[in-house]
Amino acid sequence: MIDNITYNDFVNKVHSSSDIIKVISAYVPLKKRGHNYWGCCPFHQEKTPSFSVVPDEGFFYCFGCHTGGNVFKFLSLVENISYGDAIKLQAERLNIPIPQKKKSDREIEHENNIKNLYRIHEMAQAFFHNCLTKTSYGKPGLLYLKKRGINNDIINLFHLGFAPPGWDKLSSAFIKRGINENLLLQVGLIVKKKTSGYYDRFRERIIIPIKDEKGRTVGFGARLIKDGQPKYLNSPETLLFNKRNLLFGLNESKKYIRQYDYAIIVEGYMDAIALASHNIANSVASLGTAFTAEQCKKILRYTSNIYFCYDGDSAGQNATLRALSIARGQHAAVKVILLPDGSKDPDEFLQKHDAAAFNKLIDNAVSFIDFHLHYIMQNIDYTSLEGKLKAVSFILPILSSIDNLVESNAYAVKVSQTLGIDETDLRNELQKYRKHSNQSSAPSNFQISQTINSAGDSAAIKAGRHIITRIWQEPDVLDYILATTPINEFENKQHREILTFLTEQIHNNNFINDITASEKLSDDSYTELSRCLVEKKNTNESKLLDDYLKIIHRAHLEKSYLEHSLRADELERSGDDRFQQELIKIQRIRKEMDGVK
Known part of the structure; x- marks a missing residue:
């Protein structure tokens, strides 16, 4: 069983073995300037580098989008994974063994269930693929695909299949092989009848396996090849299949998206397959559902440039408007590929035209604003x-x-x-x-009044950052700082949290580093700590510590003076005699302010 000491030792080993410059340079070109390394931020669009790394402190910070942290925080953001998974990812890259936690019976049961669900999906994929390519049942499906220009290479690339006619072909075959009916129900391959028994969900349809980013089959899409409804049928939501978090084809297209530095987002999987069959390999499909922030974050791991090519009808245009808003909200650079009149979707366009024609549409993709103008002209x-x-x-x-x-x-x-x-x-x-x-x-009048001296506030925040950096580098100075200026006098909420953390760590003789800070601080405060340590390396201020403490104290007095002045005015207007007590407090604060030079 893994204990806290073993895990902490593991984390510290991974941390001490990690070169933050080397890790970040794998994603962002960095150039040294002074003590820091600079590059364009991978988390938002910019042309002038505002992303800075301080190797001796082990922190990065972007002065544009205000994202910061240590090497594990960077990996968690750029790979869109949890902080804990980022540690494990870096350990794997460094060939450091990951200690295994002893699992409870419930956890073991859950893991085994998940493994079984993946296994059943793989079995079903093979069943459908073999049915298409090796049996007479699949002949109508092959004919349909060939007619649409989908050759054997594409069939094998996407592991396309065919669901045979009949109500129980798959279920009978799987149950004979010892597969539990409840597992088949969980993954949605069979449906329970209203009376008794089960029937296959997919029948006489082209089957499109839907895979996650790692290439594991997690669900299926099915396309009817005859007249009828619904034309498309998907697996139901399961433990593995959640359309909000999936992009069809990403497991195959991600290397091309990174290579070409843009992704094409289409609505349906048949659109993505049609593009792939024309050697346009950097496309994914949002599975016909509304484009989500979760899907956008997955794309941003490979490129910041997203081209939308949704259906040309009214519903498709409205979906494009929503998708553009979501993508821009995630700081993506967006364009829209406009289909000419008469083409419903990319699949239909490519049935009439070649890849060169579609590449021209890509070259002529319109900007965010131009698409809105196009929408106005159309609607x-x-x-x-x-x-x-x-x-x-x-x-x-x-x-x-x-x-x-x-x-x-x-x-x-x-x-x-x-x-x-x-x-x-x-x-x-x-x-x-x-x-x-x-x-x-805008804030209320009272809030505006509280921040009337913006220059003072700015100076106080800068002073707070200097003081935090000084404590981080010289913990022995903490007691002097607290004796001079209590934590509650620091106006910035994040600064108060950081100082409280530093005080607890130092007084308890605990080690201070970016690992302990990431565990103890809120995200906002941890980001602010990153800024303190990165920004300090770029300041040439020569003020002494006492000067910064005076700035903090004076800003606190000015805030108190303003609050009591507003309170006195309010009480006097309402005829409350307590305003005289407020005036006495104001005079005392004023006198103290005069003494702080």
Whole structure:
């Protein structure tokens, strides 16, 4: 049985054996500048490097998206895995044995059940594939696939299969081989009858195995080859099959996505298969469901550039709008591949055209803004006054979301020309929209008053970072700092949490490093600690520790002064005599402030 000491020793061994520069350089090109290494952040779009690594402290921090942490935190983010799994991943890369925890009977039973579910999916995949390629049952399926231009190489690549006719071909074969009916029910291969007994879920359909990122079959899609409904049928949600977290074809396409540095997202698996059959190998399908943040994060592990090519109908366009919003929310660079009129989806387009024609569509993919303009032109009659107002209302939030001023101005010109709207009027409406949005998200008057001295707050935060870094590097200075400036005087919430953590660790004679910090601190505070240690290496400030402590103390007094002043005004207006007590407190604070120079 693994104990805490054994596990901590394991983590420390992996940590001490890990070179943070070497690990991060495998994902991000870094250049040394001063004490730090710099590169473009892998977690958001940028052209000027704001991602910094300090090797001697073992931390990274991005000054653009404010993401930070140690080597394990980086791996967990870039690989989209848990912190614990990041430690294990790095251990595997370093060939360090992972200590095994003794499992409970319940855990062993759960693991065995999961293994059985994977095994049944593999067996079912082989059953359907053999039925397609080696039996007379599969002839209609082969004919259908050949007609759609899907050759044997693609059939074998995706392990395509065919579900034979009849109600119990698969279930009878599997039960004879000793497979428990409950397991077949769990994975959705059979369905319980209303009376008694079972029947096969998939019959006389092309079978498309759906695999996870590691290439393990976790479910099936099925396409009817005759007239009837539903045309497509998927496995039900199971322990293994959750459409929100899966992208069809990612196990095969991920290497090409990374190689070409962009991914094509289509709706259905037949679209992705059609693209692959035309040697367009960097595509995945969102399984006909709405594109999710979980799916987006998987793509971002391989590229930050996403091209959407959903169906050309109204439902497909609306799905594209939602997908663009989700992808931009995850800091992806997005474009849209527009299908010409008459083509419902990529599969249908490629039945009429060759790969070169589709590659031209890729080359002509439109931007986020241009797709919204395209949507307006397709769905809104902007020739009328009512239509223009509707179009402007639709496009203003999109224009407002553009941070780059040059880009924003260029699109304002384009939108005004496209919609036939006076450019000055559009800019005025955009300015009003931005002002209204800022007011809607602004804090209350009291909150604004509390932060009236923004320069002081900024100085206090900088001072707090310097003090935290000083304690991290010289723990012996902690008692002097606390005797001079109590933790509650630090205005920043994360700074108070970090200082509390450092105090507990030092007073208990516990070791301080990025591992213990990651275990004890909240995510926000751990990120702020990363910034403190990374930012310190880039400052040339020569102020002494006492100067920073005075800044913290004065900022605390200024905040108290403001709070009591507001309280006194409120009490005086309401005729409450207690305002005089507040005035006495204000005078005392004012006197103390005068003494802090």
